[in-house]
Amino acid sequence: SFSNETTLCVARSSVAKSAVFPRNWATLTLLRGHFLHGPYPATHFGPKACVLPNPTSVMHIQDPASQRLTWSKPPLNVLVIRKIRDETLLEPFKELCRFLVEEKHLMVYVEKKVVDDGSLMRDDSFSAIRNQLCTFREGFDDISDCIDLIICLGGDGTLLYASSLFQGSVPPVMAFHLGSLGFLTPFKFESFRTEVDKVFEGNAAIILRSRLKVKVVKGTFQKNEQLLSAQENGILPHNHINNEAGKITLQLQVLNEVVVDRGPSSYLSNVDLYLDGRLITSVQGDGVIVSTPTGSTAYAAAAGASMIHPNVPAIMVTPICPHSLSFRPIVVPAGVELMITLSPDARNTAWVSFDGRKRQEIQHGDSIKITTSCFPVPSICCHDLVYDWFDSLAQCLHWNVRKKQTRLTDASDSSETEN
Numbered sequence: 001s002f003s004n005e006t007t008l009c010v011a012r013s014s015v016a017k018s019a020v021f022p023r024n025w026a027t028l029t030l031l032r033g034h035f036l037h038g039p040y041p042a043t044h045f046g047p048k049a050c051v052l053p054n055p056t057s058v059m060h061i062q063d064p065a066s067q068r069l070t071w072s073k074p075p076l077n078v079l080v081i082r083k084i085r086d087e088t089l090l091e092p093f094k095e096l097c098r099f100l101v102e103e104k105h106l107m108v109y110v111e112k113k114v115v116d117d118g119s120l121m122r123d124d125s126f127s128a129i130r131n132q133l134c135t136f137r138e139g140f141d142d143i144s145d146c147i148d149l150i151i152c153l154g155g156d157g158t159l160l161y162a163s164s165l166f167q168g169s170v171p172p173v174m175a176f177h178l179g180s181l182g183f184l185t186p187f188k189f190e191s192f193r194t195e196v197d198k199v200f201e202g203n204a205a206i207i208l209r210s211r212l213k214v215k216v217v218k219g220t221f222q223k224n225e226q227l228l229s230a231q232e233n234g235i236l237p238h239n240h241i242n243n244e245a246g247k248i249t250l251q252l253q254v255l256n257e258v259v260v261d262r263g264p265s266s267y268l269s270n271v272d273l274y275l276d277g278r279l280i281t282s283v284q285g286d287g288v289i290v291s292t293p294t295g296s297t298a299y300a301a302a303a304g305a306s307m308i309h310p311n312v313p314a315i316m317v318t319p320i321c322p323h324s325l326s327f328r329p330i331v332v333p334a335g336v337e338l339m340i341t342l343s344p345d346a347r348n349t350a351w352v353s354f355d356g357r358k359r360q361e362i363q364h365g366d367s368i369k370i371t372t373s374c375f376p377v378p379s380i381c382c383h384d385l386v387y388d389w390f391d392s393l394a395q396c397l398h399w400n401v402r403k404k405q406t407r408l409t410d411a412s413d414s415s416e417t418e419n
Contacts, residue, residue, distance in 0.1 A: 064311040064385060069172055069378070070202040075148035079109045079171070081162050083154025089178055090119055092153055092189050094126050099193060101129055104200070109134045109143060138165065147171045149199070153189070155179020156298075160355045163211065163255040163377050172206060174199055174380045183297055183396045186382035195382075205381040207388070209294045209310050210334065213373035214258055214354060216250040219365030253373050254354045256295035260340055260368065261287030261320060263351035263361070268323060270346035274339040275332065282343055285322035287350070290315060290338060290370050294377075297397065305329040307399075309389055315372060334372040341367045 044050045078100055082093045093114075100106045112135040120126060136143050144166050152158035152175040159175050175185035176192060187195050198204060260283075262269035269287045273280055291300045293308040296316055301307055305318040306329065313334035319327045332338070342350060342364050352368060353359040362368065381388050393399035 064207070067206050067208065067385075068202075069199070069204045069206045069380065071148075071200075075106070075200065077107045077109060077146050077148050079143065079147045079150045079162070079165075081150065081152045081154070081158045082110070082114050083158055083179055084114060084117075086154065087119065089153055090117075092176075092178060092192075094120075094123070094129070096151065096153065096192060097126075097129050097133065099196070101132055104196075107134060108132070109136060109147065111135065112137050144168060149174065151196070152176065152185065153178050154185075155181055156184045159184045159377070159379070160255055163253065164355065164357065166375075167251070167253050169375055170377050172199075172204075172378045172380055181396050183392045184294070184379070186388045186392070199380060205384050206378045207310055207381055207385040208376040209255060209379050210292050210313065210376050211373040212254040212258060212290065212292055212315070212370050214250075214252045214254050215369040216252075216352065216360070216362075217247050217367045217369070218250070219247065219363060250358075250360075252354050252358070253375060255292065255377055256298050256355045257289050257291035257300060258352065258354055258368065258370055259287060259289050259299060259320075259356075260350050260352045260362065262348065265348040267347045269348075269350050270343040271350055272341050272343050273317070274341070276336050277339075281327075283319055283322065283327075284324065285327070286320040288340070289318040289320060290340075291318065292316075292372075297393075300329070301397075303329070306331075307393070309386075311385060313372070315370070337369060337371040339367055339369050 080093070080096060080100070082089055097108055097110075100108050110133050114120075115130060115133055115135050120130060147166075148171055150162050150171050150173045152162055152173060155177075156179065158179070159173060162173055163170065174187060174196070176187045176189045177185040178189055179185065260269070260271055268284050271283050271288065273283055273288065289295075289300050289303055289305075291298070291305070293310045293312050293314060293316070296305055296308040300316055300318045303318045303320050305316055308314060308316065308331070314331045315334055315336065315338065316329060316331050317338070318329040340362075342362060344364075346364070349364075350362045351359060352362050383391070394401075
């Protein structure tokens with residue numbers, strides 16, 4: 001076991017190409033007292049028993065408290081994501097773009113529908129900047145290999161949208177709180193110049209928000225219908241893959257949660273839940289939520305689950321209004337594979353959505369396979385990964401807000417209470 005010092009190393013493939021951790025990916029030696037992970041467990045039990053050594057099972061993980069962002073090369077391309085249909089974000093968006101283009105001399109990417117906004121088109125003072133912006137269309141243009149940094153203006157939905165654009169490695173994300181809730185957006189826009197400069201200088205604290213790797217395997221009776229629909233649009237979506245069994249597999253990276261529910265049917269949802277190939281339970285109720293620790297403060301929290309810090313490696317399974325008094329939310333290890341299918345005796349189909357998007361029907365013969373992805377979302381912290389989370393709990397969710405109990409003023413009050 002580790003004593004005063006512990007040696008850890010970190011995997012390199014989890015962040016974008018131009019963003020890396022410091023010390024040239026060399027081994028890091030850190031004081032044991034600074035760790036967020038628990039101590040390495042002792043492997044000897046009593047005088048004669050021990051764990052059978054297995055070198056192939058050893059995994060080296062960098063402690064979350066030491067995760068700092070640096071750049072192997074200066075960032076050149078920045079993706080700016082703005083919450084649409086919100087006129088209050090128009091001026092902050094223009095101000096940020098001017099700063100990035102004129103002062104930082106960066107290439108700024110924005111979605112085409114944002115640039116085509118009528119208010120921007122009518123602003124002649126912004127036309128010079130608008131003409132220098134690079135545009136893309138979701139589902140048509142792949143920008144995953146050219147973005148160095150993502151800046152979000154809006155609420156938590158902008159971060160979820162940014163995650164959906166990158167189905168592999170995700171660039172670092174800097175999120176400014178300009179939306180309604182802002183649990184995942186720690187930065188204040190009033191000081192955006194200073195904050196952006198700090199990120200470009202490097203050594204910013206980051207938190208790696210784990211995502212779920214999801215496969216939806218559709219039954220063969222749906223193959224012809226979906227292929228015909230795709231061909232009518234002129235292109236087969238890149239995340240649809242024909243597997244050897246002749247079925248269609250939809251592969252997605254999900255930041256918050258996968259929700260399986262009963263849809264418009266009045267019957268109970270009846271789905272089977274497997275863990276590493278073994279049936280563990282059947283869910284009878286309105287549905288089930290499979291979430292990441294980041295998603296534990298979203299739909300899962302509303303359904304009664306515990307809130308888990310994003311650095312805890314886990315997957316949460318939370319029933320939605322189960323028709324059982326003993327079905328409590330559970331937390332399983334991050335490395336397991338969950339599979340959800342319709343129960344053979346289910347009276348109706350089910351519906352599934354991924355971070356609230358791409359909602360589709362699940363029928364008999366379909367399956368949803370879920371495990372932890374190796375491509376997290378590196379979210380830049382405003383202060384540090386512990387303070388930011390508890391600050392969001394207090395400011396956004398008003399966690400444990402209660403009027404303080406007044407103290408007893410004198411001995412007579414105490415005696416009266418006791419009597």
